[in-house]
Amino acid sequence: MNNKDGFTSAFLFRILVAGAVLLLAACSEPARELPVNTRLGGDFTLTDHNGERFSLSSLNGEVVILFFGYTHCPDICPAVLARVSQVYRNLKEQGEADRVQPVFVTFDPERDTAEHLREYLPWFKADIIGLTGDVPAIQKVAEQYGVVFIKEEGDSGGADFSHSDYIYLLDQQGRVRKLYPADFNIDEVVADVKTLL
Amino acid sequence: MLKRFFSAVLLAAASSGAFAEARIEQAWLRAVPPVSPSMAGYFVLVNDTDQPLVLTGASAEFAGMAMLHDTSTDGEGRRSMSHLKEVTIPAGKSLSFTPGGRHLMLMKMDSVPEAGETPKVCLAFQNHADLCGAFQVRHNEP
Ligand SMILES: [Cu+2]
Numbered sequence: 001m002n003n004k005d006g007f008t009s010a011f012l013f014r015i016l017v018a019g020a021v022l023l024l025a026a027c028s029e030p031a032r033e034l035p036v037n038t039r040l041g042g043d044f045t046l047t048d049h050n051g052e053r054f055s056l057s058s059l060n061g062e063v064v065i066l067f068f069g070y071t072h073c074p075d076i077c078p079a080v081l082a083r084v085s086q087v088y089r090n091l092k093e094q095g096e097a098d099r100v101q102p103v104f105v106t107f108d109p110e111r112d113t114a115e116h117l118r119e120y121l122p123w124f125k126a127d128i129i130g131l132t133g134d135v136p137a138i139q140k141v142a143e144q145y146g147v148v149f150i151k152e153e154g155d156s157g158g159a160d161f162s163h164s165d166y167i168y169l170l171d172q173q174g175r176v177r178k179l180y181p182a183d184f185n186i187d188e189v190v191a192d193v194k195t196l197l
Numbered sequence: 198m199l200k201r202f203f204s205a206v207l208l209a210a211a212s213s214g215a216f217a218e219a220r221i222e223q224a225w226l227r228a229v230p231p232v233s234p235s236m237a238g239y240f241v242l243v244n245d246t247d248q249p250l251v252l253t254g255a256s257a258e259f260a261g262m263a264m265l266h267d268t269s270t271d272g273e274g275r276r277s278m279s280h281l282k283e284v285t286i287p288a289g290k291s292l293s294f295t296p297g298g299r300h301l302m303l304m305k306m307d308s309v310p311e312a313g314e315t316p317k318v319c320l321a322f323q324n325h326a327d328l329c330g331a332f333q334v335r336h337n338e339p
Binding site: 071072074075076078079082111116119120121123124148149150152160161162163164165182183 | 227228229230231232233234235236237266268271275276277278296297300302303336337
């Protein structure tokens, strides 16, 4: 590449960057809108903690915080449950929780029956909907959301599930708008939820 | 006054080397619903002795089964737990058990201690007497 070409491509690059910046500026109105994740998500039907059929789409009009786990997992799962609950309670204190719904899906329907979820979840004081179902149905939901989990009859004292721990923020149309790691920042999620109300 | 006296004693003991010991610090259990089948605990084990310590397990009166677990994360972000059969803490070092990593796991519990309680949990060693500590049950990490 000779000098002139170098100059030209650098110049072109600058124009491209300037154009991109302009485009970004145009797209980011209104400020801070969360992009729709088109690769993940979708409606599904499972059984809720009252033993009733439950479809995600019945929550249209509400912002959903969706997360996965199992109640025999004592380390990360209760921590995530506690943090999601804290998000909900913070929103409630601010009078912003009316159209917010935390939803917990178990990987472990054998042990996490509707009855067990009904006893387990209220303790977190966040009106969490617990969902269970048969293994293929749960597997399908996990696939929709890109959740990976494997049941392991390991040496850790009973069946155990290795799993990813993302938390999903869904908008009022049930579309995935953001993913968070298990150690998410509570204030960040509270602020994000408010942008979708 | 009393506190100052004890500090002075501690200082004297530490400098003479006579106070070298192993101890449990920052011990806590994560509060879980009363119907929970298990509970996790966290702590820092400080080995101020002049010997490496080999930690092999744990026990608690209220739990039929207690184990030390390790957590590993694979390339796809899957986390899994495994039984930590023994771990060596070199002399003068400490080892942390923290959420998402190494942890104490209590199973087959007769009753689940509530937030605010401080049940006793003991750690077992291959080459040291059991070390016991009050583990504070709490909702959030200290
Ligand atoms: Cu464990």
